Amino acid sequence: MLEITELKKSFAEPSGSRVDILNIPRFQMGSGEQVVLRGESGCGKTTLLHTISGLVRVDSGSIQLDGMELTRFSESARDRIRAAKLGYVFQTFNLLPAFTALENVKLGMTFSRKSVNTGRAIELLEKVGLKDRLHYLPKQLSVGQQQRVAVARALANKPRLLLADEPTANVDPANQTRIIQLIRDVCTDEGVAILLVTHSDDVARQFSRVVRFETINLVTKQTTAPESEL
Ligand SMILES: Nc1ncnc2c1ncn2[C@@H]1O[C@H](COP(=O)(O)OP(=O)(O)OP(=O)(O)O)[C@@H](O)[C@H]1O
Ligand SMILES: [Mg+2]
Numbered sequence: 001m002l003e004i005t006e007l008k009k010s011f012a013e014p015s016g017s018r019v020d021i022l023n024i025p026r027f028q029m030g031s032g033e034q035v036v037l038r039g040e041s042g043c044g045k046t047t048l049l050h051t052i053s054g055l056v057r058v059d060s061g062s063i064q065l066d067g068m069e070l071t072r073f074s075e076s077a078r079d080r081i082r083a084a085k086l087g088y089v090f091q092t093f094n095l096l097p098a099f100t101a102l103e104n105v106k107l108g109m110t111f112s113r114k115s116v117n118t119g120r121a122i123e124l125l126e127k128v129g130l131k132d133r134l135h136y137l138p139k140q141l142s143v144g145q146q147q148r149v150a151v152a153r154a155l156a157n158k159p160r161l162l163l164a165d166e167p168t169a170n171v172d173p174a175n176q177t178r179i180i181q182l183i184r185d186v187c188t189d190e191g192v193a194i195l196l197v198t199h200s201d202d203v204a205r206q207f208s209r210v211v212r213f214e215t216i217n218l219v220t221k222q223t224t225a226p227e228s229e230l
Contacts, residue, residue: 001193002029002052002161007061009044009051021047023218024061027211029161034184034194036204039213045197048213049163052195053086054078066160087154087192089164089183093146095138101125101149102134108156124152127186144175151183155190162187164196173202180206 009022021044029035039045050056052063054070063070065085073081082088095104105121125134128148138146147167154162164183168176180196180203187194196207204210 001031001033001066002027002195003062003064004028004052005062007051007063008059009047009056010059020219022051022058024048024216025218027216029193029195031160032188032191032193033209034187034207035196036207036210037195037197037213038199038204038210039217041199043213044217044219045213046165048217049088049165049195049197052161053082053088053163055082084157085160087157087159087162089147089150089154089162089167091166091169093138093150095146095149095153097138100135100137101130101141101145101152104138104149105153105156108153121152121156124155124186125149127189128152128182144171144179147171147179148182151179151186155186155192158190159192161193161195164194166197166199168198168200168203176200177202177206 004024004027007022007024010018010020013019037045047056051058058071070078070081096107099107102121102125105124106116106118109116122134125131128151130145130148133141133145168179171179183194198204
C-alpha cells in the first residue's frame with residue numbers, strides 16, 4: 001500500500017550548508033497496517049510524514065501509495081491526492097475555532113472532490129464518542145475531545161492512510177491510551193492504515209509493529225559545507 005524506496009531529503013541550513021535529514025533505502029506498509037514510528041527529537045520523523053503527504057518535496061527517490069508515484073505529481077495533483085487518500089492528525093489539532101465539531105468534520109470533506117456528507121460526519125463523530133458534542137465549538141471541548149474531532153476530520157474522506165504526528169502529546173496519560181485505542185479501533189473498522197509518531201512507551205506498546213526511525217534512515221547527522229567553501 002505504501003512503498004518508499006531510496007528516499008532522500010536535505011534542507012538548507014541558515015548558514016547555507018545543506019543537512020541530510022532523510023536517506024531511507026526502503027520502508028513498506030501493508031494495507032490497513034498500523035505502525036508506530038519512534039526516534040530522537042530532530043531525527044526527521046515529521047519530515048518523513050510531510051514528504052509522504054506531499055507537503056515537502058523530496059530530493060530524490062520514490063513514494064508509492066497504492067501503486068501511484070506521489071513524487072512525480074504537480075503541487076495541485078498532490079493536494080488532491082492528499083485530500084482523497086491521506087488523513088493527517090497533528091499534535092496541535094488545527095480545528096477551526098469558529099466552527100462546531102460537526103462543521104469541522106464536514107470541512108474535512110470539502111477539501112476533496114467528494115461531496116459533503118453530513119450523515120457520514122455524524123457517524124464518525126459517534127464513532128469517536130462525541131455524539132452529544134456535535135454542535136460544540138472547539139473552545140467548549142476538552143483537549144482530548146478536540147483531538148477526537150481532529151481524528152474524525154482526518155477520516156472524513158475514507159483515506160487509505162492516516163498519518164498521526166504525536167497526536168496525544170497534549171493529553172494526559174490515561175486519556176492518551178484511550179484515544180490511541182480509539183484511533184486504532186476506528187481505523188480497523190474503516191480499513192485505514194496508520195503511521196503514528198510517538199515519544200511515549202505506553203503508546204508504542206499498543207502497537208504490534210514499532211519501527212525505530214534510525215533503523216530505516218541511514219543519515220548520521222553530518223553537514224556538507226556550502227559549495228563556496230568546497
Ligand atoms: N524547513 C526546514 N528547513 C531547514 N531545516 C529543517 C526544516 N524542517 C525541518 N528541518 C530540520 O530537519 C530536522 C528534522 O526535523 P523533524 O521536524 O522532522 O524532526 P522530528 O523527528 O519530527 O523531531 P521531534 O520529535 O522533535 O518532533 C531538524 O534538525 C530540523 O531542524
Ligand atoms: Mg516531529
